[in-house]
Amino acid sequence: xxxxxxxxxxxxxxxxxxxxLDRRSLAYALVALLLVAGVAPFAVDGGLYDGLYxxxxxxxxxxxxxxERSETLRAVEPSEEAFSSGRLxxxxxxxxxxxDTGKGRAxxxxxxxxxxxxxxxxxxxxxxxxxxxxxxRYVDRGTxxxxxxxSESVSGGSSGGDxxxxxxxxxxxxxxxxxxxxxxxxxGGLDGVLGQGGRAGxxxxxxxxxxxxSLVLAFAFLVPLNFVIQAYSTSIMNERIxxxxxxxxxxxxxxxxxxxxxxxxxxxxxxxxxxxxxxxxSGGVASVVAVAPVAFVFLALTFVGSMFARSYxxxxxxxxxxxxxxxxxxxxxxxxxxxxxxxAISPLSIVVRDLQGATAPVSxxxxxxxxxxxxxxxxxxxxxxxxxxxxxFTQRPVRLKALDALVSWLHRRASVAKVSVLLxxxxxxxxxxxxxxxxxxxxxxxVPLLLVVAAVVEETAKSMAVYAGFVSSVFERxxxxxxxxGALSGVGFFVGEKAAHLAQVVGLDRLEVGRAALGIxxxxxxxxxxxxxxxxxxxxxxxxxxxxxxxxxxxxxxGVGLSAAVAVHVAYNLAVVSLxx
Amino acid sequence: xVLALAIQLFIAAFSSFLVVGLVSLYDPGSGSVEFAVAGDxxxxxxxxxxxxxxxxxRHATRAEAVxxxxxxxxxAVLFVERPGGGGDVExxxxxxxxxxxxxxxxxxxxxxxxRYEDTERERRAASLGVETxxxxxxxxxxxxxxxxxxxxxxxxxxxxxxxxSIAADSVTEEFERGTLDLLRVSPLSDAAVFDGxxxxxxxxxxxxxxxxxxxxSLNGVVVASxxxxxxxxxxxxxxxxxxxxxxxxxxxxxxxxxFVYSVGVMAFFVMTFALPExxxxxxxxxxxxxxxxxxxxHVAVYVVLGAVGYAVARKVAGRKLS
Numbered sequence: 001x002x003x004x005x006x007x008x009x010x011x012x013x014x015x016x017x018x019x020x021l022d023r024r025s026l027a028y029a030l031v032a033l034l035l036v037a038g039v040a041p042f043a044v045d046g047g048l049y050d051g052l053y054x055x056x057x058x059x060x061x062x063x064x065x066x067x068e069r070s071e072t073l074r075a076v077e078p079s080e081e082a083f084s085s086g087r088l089x090x091x092x093x094x095x096x097x098x099x100d101t102g103k104g105r106a107x108x109x110x111x112x113x114x115x116x117x118x119x120x121x122x123x124x125x126x127x128x129x130x131x132x133x134x135x136x137r138y139v140d141r142g143t144x145x146x147x148x149x150x151s152e153s154v155s156g157g158s159s160g161g162d163x164x165x166x167x168x169x170x171x172x173x174x175x176x177x178x179x180x181x182x183x184x185x186x187x188g189g190l191d192g193v194l195g196q197g198g199r200a201g202x203x204x205x206x207x208x209x210x211x212x213x214s215l216v217l218a219f220a221f222l223v224p225l226n227f228v229i230q231a232y233s234t235s236i237m238n239e240r241i242x243x244x245x246x247x248x249x250x251x252x253x254x255x256x257x258x259x260x261x262x263x264x265x266x267x268x269x270x271x272x273x274x275x276x277x278x279x280x281x282s283g284g285v286a287s288v289v290a291v292a293p294v295a296f297v298f299l300a301l302t303f304v305g306s307m308f309a310r311s312y313x314x315x316x317x318x319x320x321x322x323x324x325x326x327x328x329x330x331x332x333x334x335x336x337x338x339x340x341x342x343x344a345i346s347p348l349s350i351v352v353r354d355l356q357g358a359t360a361p362v363s364x365x366x367x368x369x370x371x372x373x374x375x376x377x378x379x380x381x382x383x384x385x386x387x388x389x390x391x392x393f394t395q396r397p398v399r400l401k402a403l404d405a406l407v408s409w410l411h412r413r414a415s416v417a418k419v420s421v422l423l424x425x426x427x428x429x430x431x432x433x434x435x436x437x438x439x440x441x442x443x444x445x446x447v448p449l450l451l452v453v454a455a456v457v458e459e460t461a462k463s464m465a466v467y468a469g470f471v472s473s474v475f476e477r478x479x480x481x482x483x484x485x486g487a488l489s490g491v492g493f494f495v496g497e498k499a500a501h502l503a504q505v506v507g508l509d510r511l512e513v514g515r516a517a518l519g520i521x522x523x524x525x526x527x528x529x530x531x532x533x534x535x536x537x538x539x540x541x542x543x544x545x546x547x548x549x550x551x552x553x554x555x556x557x558x559g560v561g562l563s564a565a566v567a568v569h570v571a572y573n574l575a576v577v578s579l580x581x
Numbered sequence: 582x583v584l585a586l587a588i589q590l591f592i593a594a595f596s597s598f599l600v601v602g603l604v605s606l607y608d609p610g611s612g613s614v615e616f617a618v619a620g621d622x623x624x625x626x627x628x629x630x631x632x633x634x635x636x637x638x639r640h641a642t643r644a645e646a647v648x649x650x651x652x653x654x655x656x657a658v659l660f661v662e663r664p665g666g667g668g669d670v671e672x673x674x675x676x677x678x679x680x681x682x683x684x685x686x687x688x689x690x691x692x693x694x695x696r697y698e699d700t701e702r703e704r705r706a707a708s709l710g711v712e713t714x715x716x717x718x719x720x721x722x723x724x725x726x727x728x729x730x731x732x733x734x735x736x737x738x739x740x741x742x743x744x745x746s747i748a749a750d751s752v753t754e755e756f757e758r759g760t761l762d763l764l765r766v767s768p769l770s771d772a773a774v775f776d777g778x779x780x781x782x783x784x785x786x787x788x789x790x791x792x793x794x795x796x797x798s799l800n801g802v803v804v805a806s807x808x809x810x811x812x813x814x815x816x817x818x819x820x821x822x823x824x825x826x827x828x829x830x831x832x833x834x835x836x837x838x839x840f841v842y843s844v845g846v847m848a849f850f851v852m853t854f855a856l857p858e859x860x861x862x863x864x865x866x867x868x869x870x871x872x873x874x875x876x877x878x879h880v881a882v883y884v885v886l887g888a889v890g891y892a893v894a895r896k897v898a899g900r901k902l903s
Contacts (some may be wrong), residue, residue, distance in 0.1 A: 025837040048861050054871050062714040072726070073873070089871075096717035102867060105724035112717050116695065119702055124708050128669075129703040134694055136674045136687070138652075203694035206674075206687060234836040241757050312750035312757075312835055320743055380665040424652065572775035573648040 001260060004255045010263025013235065026047055047071050053107035056083060057092040063115065070114035073107070116204070118221035130202045132141055181449065217348050218331040219280060222298075223292050224273045226323050229302040230373035232266040233315050236306035240392045255387040259380060263299060270295035283354050290350035290365065293372035300376035304383040306547050307391075309559035310399050329429070344368060375425040385409065406468040416485050417492025424496035427461045451577065462493045462540065470551050482552035486545030493544070494537045539572050610770070614689040617655035619646040620662050621670070628696050635689065643673075650675060656686045659693075684832035728802055729869040734861035736797070737814050740789040742846055744823030749838045752829035771899040779822050783891075785808060786818040787811050805870030813863065813880045819887030821846055823894030830901040856882075 049072045056078035067075040076088065083091040083099070090098045098108035105413045109187050120129040126363065219560035239245030239262075248258050271288070274295055278287040303316035330346050350360040385408030390400050409419050434453050466485045469475040475485060543565035550561015614779035618625055619640040629637040640646035643660045650658045674690050677683055699716045706713040751857050755778075757762040794807050804810065824845060829838040853860035856879065863879045866872045 025832060025841045028841045029844040032844045034849045036851045048734070048859070048865060049726055050858070050862050051873070052726060052730060052865060052869055052871055066714055074873075086870075098717075098719055105719055108719040110726070115714050115716050119699075119706070119716070122711050122713055123702060123706060123709070126666055126705070126711070128702075128709075130668045130698070131705060132672060132694060132698045134672045134674060136676065136690075137851045138683075139675050139677060203672075203698050206691040227840070230838055230839050230843070238757070238835070242759070252867065262829070312754045313747050316743065316746050316750050415753055468664070479707065530683065537779055 001254070001256055005257045006261045009248070009253070009258055010264040012264045017542075053089045053103065053110055054087065055090045055092065055111060056088040057090075061092055061312060063092045063096070063111070066114045066118035069118065070110065072110050073114060080446075113204075113321045132203055133201050134203055134206060135201075136206055187504065217281065217351055218327050221274060221277050221294070221348075221351075222327050222330070224277060225270055225295060225298050226319070228266055228270045228273060228295075229322065231296055231317055232263075232299060232304045233306045233309075234318055235262060235266075236303060237309065237315055240307075243393045245392055246389065249387075249389060249392075256384055259303070259384045259387055263303065263380070266299055267296065270299065274374070281351075281355065283351055286354040286359065287351045289346040290354070290368065290465060291370040293376070294326065294330055294347055296376045297372045300379035300383075301326070304379050307383045307386050308397060309400055310398070313434065339490065345371075347372070350409065370371040370429055371425050375429060378425065381422075382406075393431065403468040403471055406465050407472045410465060410469050410472075410474045413481075413485055416469065416489040416490060418497075419490045420462050420492035421496035423461040423464075424493070424499070427457050427497075430457045438516050447577065448574075449491075451573040452570055455566045455573060457564045458493070458540075459547060459569055460545055462489045462544040463551060463558070463562060463565065466548040467487060468546070468566045477552045479549055479552060482549040483545050486548035487541050489548065490541035490544035491537070494540045497536070497540075535572075535576070537547075539569065543568050614657065614686055615655045616657055616659050616690070616693070617646040617649045618659045618661070619643045620660050622659075622661055622702055622803040625659060625693070627699055628693060632693075633781065633892070635693065642893035646657040647675065657689065657690055670697075672697075688902055720777045730861070730865040731795070733802075733804070733868045734864040736793045737790050737810060737864050738850070738860075740786040740793075741814060741818045741821050742785040744782045744818050745825030745842060745846060746839065747785070747825075748779045748822040749825035749842050750835065751778050751782070753833060753838050753887040756829075756833040757835065761902070766903050772895055773900045774902050775826065775899040779826050782822045782825070783815075783818055790814040795898075804868045806867040806872060806880070809867045809872065809877065809880050810864060813860075813883050816880070816883035816885075816887030817860070819850070819891040820883075823887075823891040823898075824849075827894045829897040 001464070048402060051074040052072050055063075055067050055073050055075055057067050057075050058078050064075060067073045076082075078091055078093060079088070080091070082088045085095070086099060086101075088099070089101075089104050090096060090111055096108065096111065097103040122128045207534050239248070249255065250533065253261075274291045278284070278291070281287075301322040302319060303320060306315060309315040309318050330348050344364050344367045349362055350368065353360045380403045385405040385549075386401055390396075391404055396404075406419065408413055409422070431454055434450060436455075463486070466475075466482070466489055469481075470477055475481055545563040546568065547558070547565040550564070551558040589737055613634045613636065616625075616629060616635065616637045618629075619642055620636050621635075621641055621729070626637050626639065629635045638649065638655060640649060641657075646655075646658045646660065649655050658676065660673040660675075663669075664671060672694060674687075674694075676690065678685050696716075703713060704892045707712075711870045728823075755764065767774075768779070791807070791811055794810065795806050797804060825838075825842045828842045828845065829835075834839065850860060857875060858866070859877050860879075860883075863876055866876045867880070
């Protein structure tokens with residue numbers, strides 16, 4: 001990779017794109033923004049929750065004022081008939097009655113908040129509107145894990161004497177929670193979206209750990225990035241239309257230099273966007289550093305998508321798909337920022353901490369960033385593998401293209417081991433996504449489900465390269481060859497997997513589902529540990545051999561072999577789980 | 582196209598499952614909570630006893646309560662102090678950090694303390710002679726409102742946004758690949774070509790909205806007025822698709838068309854917030870069943886806007902086809 005060549009291509013890309021977004025489109029965008037700015041003053045009082053629930057209340061009633069002052073509630077004339085027919089959610093006559101539906105309950109709960117706010121206002125003149133002050137702390141209890149870099153002080157404000165209380169017995173760690181200290185969102189976006197929120201330090205100010213802030217942040221960072229990947233994907237796709245890319249391909253630069261050159265400007269723009277958003281939500285450098293890998297993986301996925309898409313329409317779906325998956329990958333774990341170590345896999349957790357005025361441990365950056373950066377690098381390499389005439393300009397089936405991409409990594413038989421290692425982050429990410437999805441299910445369902453999915457993902461990852469090698473005739477289709485390749489791939493995967501188990505550093509193993517996905521057992525005797533170390537090696541080697549012997553015969557046989565391998569793997573997983581448990 | 586639909590269905594299922602699953606996970610009132618209380622606890626214990634789902638154990642000291650909690654015998658600790666004698670109350674809540682029940686525990690504690698605050702307020706009001714309103718009873722999932730006011734609008738408008746984008750794609754692709762001439766020499770009228778390019782995009786968003794509503798009802802989120810919602814989505818989709826196709830015909834290049842389209846559609850949604858009812862609020866009211874005549878009026882406006890907008894786009898932008 002020669003930097004000068006890369007920069008030259010980057011410069012072309014910039015100059016073409018600068019011409020690409022011409023004055024006319026910028027003018028239209030400006031008009032749109034002016035229109036928005038023009039209506040903005042009228043738009044401020046339009047709330048999402050306005051008039052969601054209907055309350056029948058007489059104007060004479062004390063409740064009427066409370067209802068009138070709530071945007072979410074709409075006051076109408078009380079009527080028994082309207083109430084019983086379901087047109088009123090709450091009826092206030094002598095007492096308060098609510099319809100026996102989810103809506104009725106939500107409405108009365110809303111009325112309750114309205115009445116509380118009303119009462120507090122009545123007392124406000126006497127300086128006793130908020131008689132109860134609350135200090136909420138989160139505590140780790142009964143866990144043997146002591147390397148707690150995942151649970152250092154959140155707020156940094158009020159540690160002091162309280163922080164050490166009970167800290168000596170049983171590895172407990174009492175600490176103040178980030179009760180929204182110094183955590184400010186511009187323009188009250190959060191309360192607007194949430195439709196709730198009380199004064200900090202009062203009972204109403206307690207926010208149960210479902211930080212919608214993470215959701216809002218995920219959108220704040222990722223929505224602008226969508227514009228960047230939109231332009232990036234078009235640029236890549238355009239190289240493939242009408243053989244336009246053939247000129248750069250024919251020039252004396254490597255395809256890696258072309259890809260790097262075309263990507264650098266967009267990555268720079270993405271970083272700039274992230275920085276602007278970080279400033280807008282009053283975050284700092286930490287936020288930018290944390291989100292940068294997300295921008296990188298966004299581009300990497302888009303690149304691969306643009307190399308594989310067959311039309312613009314497909315490309316649009318690919319970009320939507322990319323942005324939904326990245327958003328959920330980033331958002332779901334961040335939900336547990338203040339509560340659970342699993343949050344560390346999301347870069348947003350670092351951002352949330354940054355906004356709370358606390359610093360996240362370096363291990364968090366590594367744990368959230370490293371898999372993303374590594375995966376992105378692998379994706380770029382995979383996409384660059386098909387950045388060549390045969391694949392770019394032809395309507396080759398996606399399946400074959402994917403195999404082509406894998407084949408570009410295969411040079412000798414040992415390459416399959418390398419591919420297995422390279423695919424580890426995807427296995428890791430896929431499994432974590434599954435963990436995130438099944439997190440909500442009861443353990444009785446989620447753990448077996450995970451074991452099966454984990455087996456499918458791992459077996460596919462291990463044997464794909466072998467199959468690709470056979471299909472493209474890189475390897476000779478003989479059974480001994482298949483066994484050697486299977487063994488190599490299995491060993492490679494084993495080595496990579498053990499490296500990925502560094503996940504333990506951040507305490508992911510404390511989470512039951514995480515343990516099932518990653519096969520971590522921390523509290524076992526040395527003998528068991530030795531068995532646990534050798535057994536997966538044997539397992540991975542054997543199952544991959546099964547699948548690759550199948551692959552050496554053909555497509556259908558590969559399917560059969562893969563299924564058999566998955567079955568063996570699931571059986572093994574179940575055995576291990578029941579033994580360890 | 583099949584692949585595209587499959588991907589979209591996957592996204593739909595995934596995000597719907599994810600969000601609805603998460604929201605329902607955080608449904609409080611779905612389990613019992615045990616508090617270990619210490620300090621000035623009489624009133625707190627009274628409130629706890631009023632609620633079936635809660636139990637409380639009294640402890641002489643804070644340390645004792647924490648120990649009890651440490652052993653896993655209680656879900657949370659409440660330590661109540663009155664530093665100034667009869668004055669303001671200070672409560673320390675200790676909740677488990679790493680626990681699936683944390684949300685339930687914390688929201689129960691919040692509920693409990695809010696009731697406690699009510700009694701404290703009443704007492705003050707009585708001594709001051711202020712007439713407060715009695716706080717009604719009943720607790721509900723705080724995410725009921727979120728589901729209808731944020732989630733449903735999001736799910737309704739996302740397909741609309743994508744639809745217009747597809748329409749723009751299908752037009753720019755003809756230009757970029759140079760295949761438009763083939764269409765031009767065909768015996769089809771401009772309007773017919775325009776319709777052909779946009780038909781799928783117009784149909785797909787309402788269909789998807791319907792699918793999403795079905796998925797939601799499977800997840801237990803019942804929508805009051807699906808017909809109204811789909812009519813609204815259809816209207817807005819017609820606007821978005823007409824706009825997307827016109828922009829594409831005018832710019833003839835994907836990068837610019839997509840840029841102008843995205844900015845324009847976002848501006849459109851922001852501008853609906855200047856209406857008496859913002860578009861998202863109209864969706865929320867239709868979904869939750871609190872629609873007024875004004876709400877249906879807004880739906881009618883979107884439908885008319887869609888029909889007129891699409892017709893104009895077809896007539897004006899369609900000319901660029903020949």
